[in-house]
Amino acid sequence: MTPQSDGGARTTPARRPTIKDIARRAGVSESAVSFALNGRPGVSQGTRDRIHRVAEDLGWQPNSAARALSGERSGCVGLVLARPAHTLGVESFFLQLVSGVQEVLASRKVALLFQVVEDIEAECAVYKRWWAEKRVDGVLVVDPRSEDPRPELLDSLGLPSVMIGAPAEGGRQVSTVWADDSAAMASVLAHLHELGHRHVVHVAGLPGLAHTERRITSLRTEAHRLGLTAIRSVPTDYSDAEGAEATRRVLDEAVPPTAIVYDNDVMAVAGVAVAAERGIKVPGELSIVAWDDSALCRVTHPRLTALVRDTSGFGRLAAEELLAQLDGGPVRSLQAELPHLEPRESTGPPAP
Amino acid sequence: MTPQSDGGARTTPARRPTIKDIARRAGVSESAVSFALNGRPGVSQGTRDRIHRVAEDLGWQPNSAARALSGERSGCVGLVLARPAHTLGVESFFLQLVSGVQEVLASRKVALLFQVVEDIEAECAVYKRWWAEKRVDGVLVVDPRSEDPRPELLDSLGLPSVMIGAPAEGGRQVSTVWADDSAAMASVLAHLHELGHRHVVHVAGLPGLAHTERRITSLRTEAHRLGLTAIRSVPTDYSDAEGAEATRRVLDEAVPPTAIVYDNDVMAVAGVAVAAERGIKVPGELSIVAWDDSALCRVTHPRLTALVRDTSGFGRLAAEELLAQLDGGPVRSLQAELPHLEPRESTGPPAP
DNA sequence: CGACGGTACTAATGCGGTTTAGCTCATGTC
């Protein structure tokens, strides 16, 4: 830590123009300006144009605090990510989601308040604070759980919100946007079944998460339907470490699986590494499928067969839905496009 | 898209308590409440305590808009990430940085406004808008460039800011927080030199970025000092695709390098994959070093020797510095802890 | 020709805080 320059006086920058400045320059009252700039009736077309010109000239933008204070809208939506610090930052899902969200929000001049916390309790605390401070108009909620306290909390606060990734839950006034994990899992299993696999392991993500549960259930149902018995899910925390560990465990079993489905890209890559370390050929002796595509799936050797979904499109959908709700739209449950399987080099027929 | 429930009337939630409510309940004026809650003089200890108790009871939190409007502080800082959508989301650096930033901000109840945009022009536009809307009190700026328009812009707006990753630049009233890439690069080259490598290629990141330039310069200087001539940098855009492509190119040369240093983890992993695809043994025939450690470096086989830095600590430092500046502190240039090399399995002596 | 209705605008108020100015009363001072 080396202080280097102590910085002198900062020159005072241009003062922000206000409605008053516009009013003076245009020779009208402040209210006229407000009407004109907000497209309200009560000003002639002539003055309206003049006001717009002056505002443009001055580079005026509404002061967000003032607007929030009078208009009852802060122009912000919130997004909290509850993840223990060490699991942060490898998965591609999240930033892509956010980039989709932003596209929509930015076009409507809505800002995104973002916060990373350790766990779900802290997450709830953030919602309460944001609500009390009137910081956000609504929130996007990720990582829905099977026993989730958040819909109830958000409902009681009356904070408009969209749950990303969960189907509708009974009774709560919370919109949801979700992908059909069940169908997707079925398509993955069908692909492997067609190739001839009869013994598949699903290295799942966190058990508490709703979509994990859906995938596990779907796997079981489909396996049953296909008459397969040697099929099961093992839980992890989504980390590379547990992904690798789970892989080692199942490969050590008396009858190891011929295919493994991983619940995210990071674990799938870890699985490839474990196979490499043991000299197990992929896909010759072991087929691997990654849930969620990303650059990762393309940098491994062999490149990974992956379940591709339009993550940023998912984010866009969620953001649209939240904005619609803020505009007084109904609470709904929307389903995103079905993920599709992109076969690459990591899946093939099992060894005879 | 399947609308499912149309949501009925939302029950009106509890009204947010205001200072007025506290004043009434405590039997004092609103100003007294404001003084008490902000630790200003002008109220006796007795009333002060009483007011605090009432505020606590009511669960009062200051309305952020109101406070921003009168207090000249929005309680928000901004962070813009300018990346083309397709390069988003693999690198671990960013989310870790943010998690460090948040730790500090949250403890001071400052919110983080986050925005993803396509390029640096859009980024500048966001700063201008945030300034005009008075949305943020300051900003954190990432990915500094060698010819960077942002310090000048931020300076002219008078928006307090901290550049993350660049050493101080002449004249601008912008703080900086940076790591000594030059020394780090020197340590990497020393490691490889000790192992016996004489022909090293540096697969660099985007040429425009300041730290890329520093690493390239340092590599050249150090190579010269060590009397090595077969050493050079090749530029990429940080993506897995270009990392792989660059690797193929240099391995195709008449005299291929015996070691490659990659400017991020993703490209290093891509490099490993290219080696695997060609049957080149790592580290037997090719040593690989990754700049920045992450789960990725541990899931490859072999695990990657990496340059470790405390990214979230870096974020903390930057956030601290920005807050200090908002509190009237001087503009400074701070240096973060020196990254250190973590030798793993991907580096070894070159083939004889 | 005066009441009427509509248009184009202004004045005034409020949002929830912060801050300045002022007011009251007890105390100390000479």
Next chain:
DNA sequence: GACATGAGCTAAACCGCATTAGTACCGTCG
């Protein structure tokens, strides 16, 4: 006992915008 002092509190202005309640003016119609 008159007067300055300061502690403890209140009233009022203000931040920048949205909104509601007027007001002035004009044309129209009975």
